[in-house]
Amino acid sequence: MENRMSKKRKAEASANVVKIGNKTISLEGYLSKKPRKETPAPAVKENPDADLTPDDTAPTLGLDGKNLEDAAADLAVRKPPGAPEFFQTRQGLPLWSYQDEIRRILRQNDVLVLVGETGSGKSTQVPQFLYQEGWCQRRRVKIEEGGRTEEVSVGGVIAITQPRRVAATTLAHRVAREAGTPLVSVEKGGGDKPKYDTSKGLVGYSVRFDHRVPRGTRIKFVTEGMLLQELLRDPHLRQYSAIVVDEIHERSVDVDLLSGFLKQIVTGDKAGRAGIPLKVVIMSATANVESIKTFFSDSEAQKTRPVSGQQTSPSPVQFLQIEGRQFPVEITHTPKPVPDIQEALLKTIFKIHTGEPLQDKYGRNDILAFFTGQEDIEAAQRLIEEYAATLGPKVPKIKVLPLFGQLSMEAQHEAFQPIKASFTRKVVLATNIAETSVTVPGVRYVIDCGKAKVKKYRPRLGMESLLAKPISQSSAIQRAGRAGREGPGKCFRLYTEETYDELPKTDLPEILRTDVLGAILTMKARGIEDVLSFPLMDRPEVESVEKALLHLHILGALADDGSITDMGRKMVLFPVTAPYARVLLAAADPKYDCLLEVIDIISCITAGDDIFLQIKSEELKEEVEANRKELSRREGDLLTYLTAMQLYVAETSDRAQWCKARKINIRNMKQALNIRKQIRGLCVKQKMMEQPAPDPRPFAPTSPDKAATILKSFLKGFALKTAMLAPDSSYVTSHGKHVVAIHPSSVLHGQKKEAIMFLEHVYTQKNYAKKVSAIQAAWIAEALEG
DNA sequence: GAGCACTGC
Structure with missing residues (x-):
């Protein structure tokens, strides 16, 4: 509440400005309560691919009877290198026949955009095709920095980024086995001595809480966030000869930032790498990569490329598309818009169940239905189970399995298991979790409601919304694809073909849906002074950036001139x-x-x-x-x-x-x-x-005193996320004057306190405050003071 | 009285 804010703060607010580039923004504007119109923005969850299922984690020792030296010897005489028991599988991958072309392109170019659908093998094979290339060797070079010459190593390692930790670790394990230097899990091996010298190896990974980088690692799987952290220490990524950015179509904030930094390295002055280029392979599972190609091609810096011993000047970004290994999926749209999606979903499930075979030569014929949320899933489960009880003895039974993130691990696991009972069909009712994060085996029929719940940050309101919105075409394609993993499948879309045609091609990338506070601080900490000119595939609205800069200023991470403070450096x-x-x-x-x-x-x-x-x-x-x-x-x-x-x-x-x-x-x-x-x-x-x-x-x-101190320290980060009890018993936020209700999950739900602080602010059915604490109104002003 | 999905040296 402004009138509760200290006078000192107010005086500072009107005097303080933040400069961004040539723009000046005053804090006064930020703290004003001038109402603004919200622009509605349809958005949807991202998209696809996962070249592996969770089952792939199973650790195997492989290479029976051989040791590392043998594997190394194989490596020298064989082409391709690696563990022989995997040759057949690898040679059967669609990507295999492209290996010479991929090598050729990267010998001549710095950037390759590679589209490979699910199952093409791109995540596992591309790094193995490249690590023995001449340009991929480590080199000792002299670099001039700050007037003195320093001898450093550049290159030698390929990093492959993944959006998720499990993907990075499972892929690393698989590639390590294929390369003949498995990462034997010491913990899982119990008392057994590992068969291999695990201190050496070609393949490693590095994710939060878990790092396995053997000596001699040439291929390193990392999470996007991890590489961003490495960038903080080493802005030129000197350790690497190439960065393979996998799953770029998912468009996480981290991958967008990473792409910006990679573009700067690839097209900029490479003095920090002694002129040695960094090769970049961008991999996507969806063909919609025009904007990505453009992003990496168009660069002003390319014209001023240094000539320090570089033979080839970069040609435009190269592009390669590899077909996947999907079975055909027959897609059916509804002829008319359905008035009640929930009802249509149930009817379609029953129609498939009674009209389609339970099994065929490809295996089980289970059903996967996409819902928007837990509530719909649970309601549908009750109705299907009621219906299933009425089925005659000649019709197969139905086993309904819900699948959403809030379920326990065991309950989620059940959805992946084949049904043990005979003459029974599995019907999995899932949220978007089944679109990207997990693969349900046995699925041959997909039902797509055409919607998904999407979280979107509303910078003008300083809060998030979580609402069901139409999905994108690429999301719909991904959902349909889930029916064709194990045999020809069918997908029933509960919307018309016209509706599909009108859906956006791709989902709104996360950077346009989320608070850019973290992204801005990430840039500032990595030396980006003018954040508005940092190269991004999609730019957040200037207003969102300004809001974030002001918020960072209030948090003390940025100085009045917009530069990062010591506190900001500590924060990152x-x-x-x-x-x-x-x-x-x-x-x-x-x-x-x-x-x-x-x-x-x-x-x-x-x-x-x-x-x-x-x-x-x-x-x-x-x-x-x-x-x-x-x-x-x-x-x-x-x-x-x-x-x-x-x-x-x-x-x-x-x-x-x-x-x-x-x-x-x-x-x-x-x-x-x-x-x-x-x-x-x-x-x-x-x-x-x-x-x-x-x-x-x-x-x-x-003690209550200590508790008060703890809450006061939280107010240092969340002074703007506070609300006061109004005479009508509602809570009104001090920043924005919105009415908020305490979420039912809070221990303070239904209670009346003088003032509250909340860490989260989400609009679903109502304006909800979550992670709520009771505070005193006077503490808010105190926290803003200094 | 209610909860799409991920993630960080």
Whole structure:
């Protein structure tokens, strides 16, 4: 609330401006409550491909009876190199016949855009085709930097980026086996000695919490975020001869930023690499790559390319398209728009079930239906089960399996298993999770409702919305493709062909749907002064960028002239969003001195979805709620998370049972412990605290005074996410004056407090505040003071 | 009284 903001702050606000490039923005405008019209923007989830299924993780030793030296000897005499038992499979991949062409293109060019559909083998084969190329060798060179000459190594390694950790690690394991230097899992091997010398190898990976980079690694699978972090240390990516950007069609914020930095390296002055080019292979599973090709081709910098010993000047971006290995999928649209999608979905399921065979020569004929969310899935499940009970003895039975992210691991796993009962058809009711993240085996019929829930950030309102929106054509194609993985399939679209034609070709990339706060800070920390001119495939609206710059200024990450501050540099070292990083820095301040507590809370929050699972059945409800009583704190959700973490750590006998009794997501809790360890380590390294005492530590409840201090440190990052209780018992936000309701998942739901702070603000059916704490109004002004 | 999907030295 502006009238509660301190006078000092107001005075500063009117005086302070942020400069971006040649633009000047005043803080006054940011803090004004002038209403603005929201522009509606349709958007949808991204898209496809995964050249592997989760089952691929199974570790195998391979190369029976051989050791690393033998494999190395093979390598020298054989062409292609690698473990012989994989030759046949690899040679059968569509990509195999393109290997000479791929090598030829990259000998002559720096950038290749490669379109390869699901199953083409691009993720596993491309790095193996390239690592023995002449340009891919490591070289000792002299580089002039700051007036002095330095001898450094450039090149030698190929990095392949993946949007997800599992993809990076499973691909690395598979390629390592194919290359004949498997990454034997020491942990999983139990007491057995690994068969191979795992300290050496051609293939490695590096993802958060998990790094396996053997000596001699030439092919390294990394997450996009990991490479962005490496860029912080090494802006020229000197370790690498090539970067293979996989799954670019998913268009994560990280891949967009990475593309910008790669474009700068490829087209810019390569003095930092002693003139040695960095090769870039962009890989997409969808053919819609025009904008990507244009992005990497058109460059002003290309004209001023240095001539320091470079033989070839780069030609335009090369392009190669490889067919996938999909079975044909017959697509049916509805002749007319359906009035009730839920009803149409059910009718289509029954029609397929009664009219189509249960099995054929390709295998099982299961059904996968795409829904928008959990609520629809659960409603449909009840109706299908009711219907299934009425089926005659000659009709196959139906087994309904829901599949969405909030389900437990075991429940999700059930959807991947073949049905054990005979004469039964599996019907999987899934959210978008089945479009990209997981592959359900056995599916031959897909039903596509044409919608998906999409999260979109509304910069003008400073909040997010999560609503069902029409999907894109490429998303619809991806959904249909799920029917053709194991045999010819059928896809039933519950919308007309005209509707399909009018859908956007691709989904809105994440950078246009999300708060660009993090992206801007990432750029600033990597030396981008004028963020508006940084090369991006899709540019966020200038207003969104300005909002983010101002927010970063308020957080203290940017100085008045828009340059990054020491605090900003510290903030980017933490694997949390900028506001959380600000809270960590505040908590380390002697004035607050509550860093350990704040780390515990932030670890719980950033571990994924809520650590508290929802309680479904009525009978369990009372029991679980009774068990949760000891965790619950009247100060709100943050102190409740802290108590949960402290009790979890103090629990030494059976943590799994402890979680089960309270319906706490143990997977997220374990992840929270990982994050806690990582953040603690970073804080020690930054001299923000001493090495903390090891676990377990006995539980002692946090005192009300300490709780207040913790909440005050959170306000340092979230002062704008506060609301006051109005006379009509609603909460009105101090920034924007919106009415918000406390989300039912909060321990403060239904309670009236003088003022609240909330870490998340999402519009679904209502304007909801999530992760809520009770605060005093006076604390808000205090937090904004300095 | 309610929850698309991912992710970070």
